Amino acid sequence: MKSDTEKLKNSNLTVALAGNPNVGKSTVFNALTGMRQHTGNWAGKTVANASGTFTHKSIDFTLVDIPGTYSLMASSPDEEAAREFICFGQPDCIIVVLDATCLERNLNLALQILEVNKKAVICVNLLDEATKKGIQIDLDELSLYLGVPVVGTAARSGEGLEELKDAVFDVATEKRKVFGTKIKYNSNLEKAVTKLENIIEDSKLFDDKTFSYLSKRFLALRLIDCDKKLDNSIKEYFNFSLIENQTINKAVTKIHEEFETIGLKQDDTRDIIVEGIVAKAREIYAHCTCLCDKCYSRRDRKLDKILTSKLTGIPIMLLLFGIIFYITISGANYPSELLSMAFSKVQEWLYGLFDLLHSPPFLKGLLIDGMFKTLSWVVAVMLPPMAIFFPLFTLLEDFGYLPRVAFNMDRFFAKSGTSGKQSLTMLMGFGCNACGVTGCRIIESPRERIIATVTNNFVPCNGRFPTLIAIITMFFAAGISLPFRSLVSAGLLLTVIVFGVVVTLLVSKLLSATLLKGLPSSFTLELPPYRRPQICKTIVHSLLDRTVFVLLRAMCVAAPAGIVIWLMSNIMINGESLCVIISNFLQPLGSLMGLDGVILLAFILGFPANEIVVPIIIMIYTASGTLVEYDSLSSLYNLFVENGWTWVTALCTMIFSLMHFPCSTTCLTIYKETKSLKWTLLSFILPTILGILLCMAINAVFFWV
């Protein structure tokens, strides 16, 4: 963590963006730097620091977007990252972003940050929303109370950002003096803090200018509060310890003894501290805001009544996802065919070109039959569904629906002994399991975090989505007349997803009862206000950022993979190609599982990216080792049937696609996040074994029936 924090800090002036979760920090970050950090209407979207730059009045600033946190007494890894940077990142200025519609709670954190480092600018964001809700905030009064500049913004529409930059410039370059504010605690604590503060000051530990910004009062408070983590961090960053200092240690012990005699226990001290903060926040809130409409969240409550009620909550949730799948499937059909037609034209043209250049057949095979065909399959089959699914999903995310899913589903996770936030990490897994795994940082308890990490793979990522869709369309929905075909496909896809969720819950329960024994720990889930998504912006951004990014990644794997597979099917040993030899070897296991050797081989070769599984199957089936003229799903269907596929094969392929080892990127991410080979291995082996067993069971049942 230290290296993370230090990397971000170099020569120019450093500005940190801190605040509660979901207040628009990343939105401010994007507006100032012109970058495209992901934003979303739920707490926990950003889980790692990110930095960017902007220039104002010819000074270069490095802006650091940090994860949201409720307090500086951190608990989950994302919150710890936030606290580390605020305390030890040596920022020249901290922008504390506050949610104007929820100022009271937001002020708690602002006060804590000012207690650490008063070189700050308060940015009261979401002013547009506050105005709509009839909340008026006196920014000048707020500035007087807090002793630092206060700027009102509506970051999404870019309002107030110039003023924000001006204020940051003034504070960071010390052109404007900041005073900060002092929280008064009750007399016992106040006396102790003042005493300890002076002792720390006298110790001269902090005379070096690099860390002189850290307020001694804050350190004293944390010491009295027995915050061991903070001292460890100080050791890590500054190479000395407060607790190991004789005088300080003695003073702290004495304070604790004195507290003991008047009956104050450790929890009481913490209470007194927080009560002091909350009281101050309330006082400021009462003086600076005016609610014109007491029931400002009426509309949200009405929507919640529909989206989370006993009767309609779950059906609407299923319906919403069903609709998204339906739009994705039916919308992707036509563009997919168009793309494949276009690619086969290009391919003919390429053949002609290679002939014209008298290139050796080897090269022609390798580049066109191997690389180009795999690439074009991936693009034609992946691009359309992704380009439709991502924007739709992002709209749902921006609207604020994802935390409601977690709210609706929590009971099941509680029963599995895990955190309700696991639903959020699963939803992230829809896009990409590696992102889902990183997202697990929002879960506080290490035990529950590992469970969420290990099981994330049971949610099909976008690399597996198109495979599932293609198989469903070919084998299970083909006989249905056209207008209903997509509807049935969407329904079946939804069933597969629900099955994945059920497996996740069962495996989580299993892990909770065995390897990762324990009771669910406490957690709180914030349900943000519903926000009207910016439809055009969302569509453009998710197309440009996510779709193109994921597609490029898939293509980077597909191109070399195409070459490798072409080589494997054309390098002959004793008259048999390498592909055939290996798939023959895998055949017994494959047929036990209702698959065949080729399908298994494809899954193994698809380890770098799940996207290439189907093109590999196709390429091996067509004996020459190249793809057929793929212009429609029906020709693909014929190819599969010729190679012995039945609907049981199709079913088992889908099951195994849902339940097998995660792709290489995800495995790497799991290792990075858990820093444990054991959990990485478990994440690899567990789904694979389950998948193999389930496929065998299905196959056995249908074999005997």
Add this chain to the structure above:
Amino acid sequence: MNTKTISLDSLSVGDSGFVSKLLSKGELRRRMLDLGLVKGTYVESLMKSPVGGLTAYFISGAVIAIRPEDARYILINKQQ
């Protein structure tokens, strides 16, 4: 005004009250304090998850969902 002290998880939807005491210790207590739940904080029960369990409360300007296992440790003076 009449008040009655009950634990937060037994506050029915639509009712409200003020926090009177936190019974929890350690981590859980810290998390509650983080949200601004101290003595005297106004809390209103808004809705229950469709399958039960998690309940959403209005706490200092935000909507926060808490499991009953955790809410049990928060005592409140219910407003009649």
